[in-house]
Amino acid sequence: MQRADAQRGSHELGAGLSIAVTNVIGFMVAGLHLQGLPPHSLGYIWLPAWPPLPPAAC
Numbered sequence: 001m002q003r004a005d006a007q008r009g010s011h012e013l014g015a016g017l018s019i020a021v022t023n024v025i026g027f028m029v030a031g032l033h034l035q036g037l038p039p040h041s042l043g044y045i046w047l048p049a050w051p052p053l054p055p056a057a058c
Contacts, residue, residue: 024045031043040047 028043028045031037031041031045034043037044038046
C-alpha cells in the first residue's frame with residue numbers, strides 16, 4: 001500500500017509541475033512586448049524572486 005501512495009504522489013507532482021512550467025512560460029511570453037516593467041524581468045516574471053523559491057518550497 002505504501003508503494004502505491006508514493007507512486008500516486010510522484011504523478012501528482014509531475015502534473016502540478018507541468019502546469020506551473022506552462023504558466024511561467026505563458027507569463028514570460030505574454031509580457032515580453034511590454035514597456036515599463038521592473039528591471040531584471042522577463043515578461044511578467046521578475047527574475048530576482050526566483051532564487052528563494054526552492055528553499056521556501058521545502
